[in-house]
Amino acid sequence: MNMQTGMKLSVAETALCEAYDHALGELPGDGAVLAARDVLISDFKEAGLPTRRVEAWHYTDLRALLRAVPAFDPAASAARIGPLVEGSTVLSVVNGVADARGAVEGVTLRTFANALADGTAADGLVARDGDDTIGRINGAFVRDGFVLDFPAGTELEAPVEIQTIQNAGQVHTRFPATFGANVKATVIERHVAAGDNAAFVTTISDISLADGAEVTWVIFQGQGAADTHLGQIRITLGTDAKLRLYVINAGGKLVRQEIHAVVAGEGSDLILRGINLLGGETHTDVTFTVGHDVPNTTSTEVIRNVIFDRARGVFQGQIRVAPDAQKTDAKMSCNTLLLSDEADFSAKPELEIFADDVQCGHGATVIDIDHTQLFYLMARGIPENKARAMLVNAFVAEIVEELEDEPLVEALEGVIADWLDKHA
Amino acid sequence: MLEIKNLHARIAEDGTEIIRGLNLSVKAGEVAAIMGPNGSGKSTLSYILSGREDYEVTEGDILYDGESILELDPAERAAKGIFLAFQYPVEIPGVATMQFLKVAMNEQRKARGEAELTTPDFMRRVKEAAAELKIAPEMLRRPLNVGFSGGEKKRAEILQMSLLEPKLCILDETDSGLDIDALKIVADGVNALRSPDRAVVVITHYQRLLDYIVPDTVHVLYKGQVIKSGDKTLAHELEANGYADIIGAAA
Numbered sequence: 065m066n067m068q069t070g071m072k073l074s075v076a077e078t079a080l081c082e083a084y085d086h087a088l089g090e091l092p093g094d095g096a097v098l099a100a101r102d103v104l105i106s107d108f109k110e111a112g113l114p115t116r117r118v119e120a121w122h123y124t125d126l127r128a129l130l131r132a133v134p135a136f137d138p139a140a141s142a143a144r145i146g147p148l149v150e151g152s153t154v155l156s157v158v159n160g161v162a163d164a165r166g167a168v169e170g171v172t173l174r175t176f177a178n179a180l181a182d183g184t185a186a187d188g189l190v191a192r193d194g195d196d197t198i199g200r201i202n203g204a205f206v207r208d209g210f211v212l213d214f215p216a217g218t219e220l221e222a223p224v225e226i227q228t229i230q231n232a233g234q235v236h237t238r239f240p241a242t243f244g245a246n247v248k249a250t251v252i253e254r255h256v257a258a259g260d261n262a263a264f265v266t267t268i269s270d271i272s273l274a275d276g277a278e279v280t281w282v283i284f285q286g287q288g289a290a291d292t293h294l295g296q297i298r299i300t301l302g303t304d305a306k307l308r309l310y311v312i313n314a315g316g317k318l319v320r321q322e323i324h325a326v327v328a329g330e331g332s333d334l335i336l337r338g339i340n341l342l343g344g345e346t347h348t349d350v351t352f353t354v355g356h357d358v359p360n361t362t363s364t365e366v367i368r369n370v371i372f373d374r375a376r377g378v379f380q381g382q383i384r385v386a387p388d389a390q391k392t393d394a395k396m397s398c399n400t401l402l403l404s405d406e407a408d409f410s411a412k413p414e415l416e417i418f419a420d421d422v423q424c425g426h427g428a429t430v431i432d433i434d435h436t437q438l439f440y441l442m443a444r445g446i447p448e449n450k451a452r453a454m455l456v457n458a459f460v461a462e463i464v465e466e467l468e469d470e471p472l473v474e475a476l477e478g479v480i481a482d483w484l485d486k487h488a
Numbered sequence: 489m490l491e492i493k494n495l496h497a498r499i500a501e502d503g504t505e506i507i508r509g510l511n512l513s514v515k516a517g518e519v520a521a522i523m524g525p526n527g528s529g530k531s532t533l534s535y536i537l538s539g540r541e542d543y544e545v546t547e548g549d550i551l552y553d554g555e556s557i558l559e560l561d562p563a564e565r566a567a568k569g570i571f572l573a574f575q576y577p578v579e580i581p582g583v584a585t586m587q588f589l590k591v592a593m594n595e596q597r598k599a600r601g602e603a604e605l606t607t608p609d610f611m612r613r614v615k616e617a618a619a620e621l622k623i624a625p626e627m628l629r630r631p632l633n634v635g636f637s638g639g640e641k642k643r644a645e646i647l648q649m650s651l652l653e654p655k656l657c658i659l660d661e662t663d664s665g666l667d668i669d670a671l672k673i674v675a676d677g678v679n680a681l682r683s684p685d686r687a688v689v690v691i692t693h694y695q696r697l698l699d700y701i702v703p704d705t706v707h708v709l710y711k712g713q714v715i716k717s718g719d720k721t722l723a724h725e726l727e728a729n730g731y732a733d734i735i736g737a738a739a
C-alpha cells in the first residue's frame with residue numbers, strides 16, 4: 065500500500081520493492097550500511113514514486129512516466145570503451161561493477177563497493193529531503209562506483225573519465241569526489257548504453273571543492289532509447305573555489321538530472337551549462353537548485369535545449385540567496401530551439417532572495433530556426449537537412465566553445481554532431 | 489545560359505507583386521549589368537534566381553542551361569553552379585568560417601558526384617584564394633561573417649565564389665561599402681573568374697564598379713521589369729543623366 069497516494073503500488077514501485085528483497089543478499093555492506101538502506105527503502109515504500117502533486121516533481125510525474133523497472137541482470141554484456149577525450153585516464157563501471165584496476169596518478173582512489181563493504185560509505189546513504197526519490201532509490205540499491213580524493217595542490221594534465229556502460233537491468237552508482245585546496249582538474253562523467261535493452265540507472269556524484277580548487281566536471285548522458293536515467297549531483301564549494309559543470313543530455317527515454325549546489329565559501333563561482341538534445345518520444349528533466357549562503361559569490365546558469373519530434377523537456381532552476389549573502393551575482397537563462405510542433409518545453413525559474421544588495425536575474429526564450437541563415441547556407445549548396453543541423457549545432461556550440469579546452473571542445477562537438485546526424 | 493521569360497513574382501507572405509513580367513537573357517561568357525534605382529526589384533530578382541522561399545513565382549519561367557529551375561531548392565541550384573554574392577551577407581554565430589567553407593565545397597562536389605576534398609587540398613585552396621583577395625587568416629578563424637566589417641563581408645563573398653567556382657555568378661551590390669582599393673581587389677577577383685563558359689550578372693546602381701568589371705550588356709530594371717537594354721555605353725548614359733529620362737521614356 066502506498067501511504068501518500070492511498071493507491072495500490074504501481075508496477076514500477078512493486079518492481080523496485082521486489083528488487084530490493086532479491087538483491088539484498090548481494091549488495092555490498094552490512095551494519096550501518098544495511099541499516100541506511102533499510103531506512104531508504106521503507107521511506108520509498110511509504111512515499112512511493114512522486115506524482116505531479118509533489119512540487120519538486122510537478123513537471124515530471126515519475127509515477128505515471130516510469131512504467132516498468134527491469135530486474136537486475138548480472139549477465140548483461142557490455143565492455144569498457146575508449147575515452148571521449150584522447151589521453152584521459154579512464155575509470156570504468158561496466159554493468160554497475162567498477163573496474164578495481166582503475167588508477168589515477170596523484171589521486172587516492174577506491175571503489176565504492178569497498179567503501180560500502182567497510183562501512184565508510186554509510187554516512188552518505190541519506191536522502192536530501194522528503195522528496196528526494198533519487199537519493200532514496202540510489203541509496204537503497206547502490207552497489208559500486210568510485211571514491212576519488214584529490215589531495216590539496218594536485219594539478220592534473222589529462223582529464224579523468226568516469227564511464228558507466230550498461231546494456232540492461234539495473235545500475236546504481238555513486239561517485240563521491242573530494243577536491244583539496246587549489247586542485248586543478250577536469251572530470252568527465254560519461255553514461256552510455258551498450259545496447260538497446262531497457263536499463264534503469266541511478267547515479268549520484270557528490271562533488272566537494274575545498275578553497276581555491278578549480279574543477280571542470282562534464283556529465284555526458286548518452287543512454288539508449290529505452291533507458292531511464294535518474295542522476296543527481298550534489299555540490300559544495302569552498303572559498304574562492306570555481307566549478308564549471310556541464311550537463312549534456314543526449315539519450316535516454318526518461319531522464320531526470322538533479323543538480324543541487326551549496327555555494328558556501330566567499331569568492332566562489334559556480335558555472336552551470338546545460339545542453340539538452342531531445343528527440344523521439346522522450347522526457348528529460350533538469351532540476352537545479354543553488355543556495356548562495358555567504359556574501360560575494362557568483363553563479364551563472366545557461367541551459368540550451370534543442371527539441372525534435374514529440375520530445376518533452378523540463379528545466380526547473382531555483383536560486384536561493386541567504387539573508388547575509390550580500391553581493392551575490394546570479395544569472396540564469398534557458399533558451400529553447402523548438403523544432404517540432406509536437407515538442408514541448410517547460411521552464412520554471414525561481415528566485416528566492418533574502419538579501420538586498422544582490423544582482424540576480426533569469427530569462428527564458430523559445431526560438432525557431434532563422435530562415436535567413438538557413439537560406440544563406442543552402443544558397444552555398446548545403447542541403448536543407450545538413451544546413452539545419454549546422455544551425456542547431458551553432459545554437460549549442462556557443463556554450464561548448466566557452467570551455468576553451470580544445471580537445472574537450474572537439475570531443476563534445478563530435479558527440480553533439482553525431483546526435484544531430486541521427487535526429488535532424 | 490540564363491533565360492528569364494515573362495517572370496512574375498510576389499512576396500509569399502502578403503502577395504505583393506515585385507517582379508512584373510521581366511525578360512532577360514544572359515549568354516555563357518557574358519557579363520551583364522543590372523542597374524536601377526533603389527526598390528526596383530534587383531535584390532528580389534537575385535533571391536528568386538537562387539530559390540529563396542519568401543517569393544512565389546506566379547507566371548513565366550527561369551531557364552538555366554535550357555532547363556527550368558523553378559522546382560529546385562537553393563542548395564540544388566547552388567550545386568548546379570548558381571552563386572549569389574549577397575548584398576547583405578548573413579552573420580551566423582556558432583558556425584566557424586572554415587568549417588562552413590569545407591562543408592559547402594564538399595556538399596557541392598558530392599551533389600555533382602565528385603570526390604570530397606582532402607583537408608590539405610582544401611586548406612591550400614582557401615589559403616591561395618584568401619591571399620589573392622587580401623583576406624587575413626584571422627578573419628577565417630572567426631564565426632561566419634560575425635564581426636566582419638562591411639568590406640570584409642563583401643570580400644568573404646567573393647572568396648566563397650572563387651572557391652565554389654560557379655557557372656552563373658550573381659553579384660548584388662558587391663561594390664557598396666567598399667573603398668577604392670577593396671573595390672579593385674574584388675573586381676580583380678571577379679575578372680579572374682571570367683571565362684567563356686561562365687556568366688556574370690552584376691547588380692549595382694553605380695557606374696563605378698563597371699569601370700573595373702566591364703560589362704557586355706547593361707539592363708535597366710524598374711518596377712520589376714527590364715525597361716531598357718544596351719551595351720556598356722548605357723551605363724555611362726545613366727551615370728551622366730540619371731534614370732529619369734529612361735523611366736520617362738518607358739512610361
Ligand SMILES: Nc1ncnc2c1ncn2[C@@H]1O[C@H](COP(=O)(O)OP(=O)(O)O)[C@@H](O)[C@H]1O
Pocket residue numbers: 499506524525526527528529530531532533542
Ligand atoms: N520580403 C519582403 N518583404 C517586404 N517587402 C519586400 C520584400 N522583398 C522585397 N520587398 C520590397 O520590394 C521592393 C523591391 O526591393 P528590392 O528587390 O530589395 O529592391 P532593390 O534591390 O532594387 O533596391 C521594395 O519596395 C522592397 O521593400
Ligand SMILES: [Mg+2]
Pocket residue numbers: 530531532575660661
Ligand atoms: Mg538591393
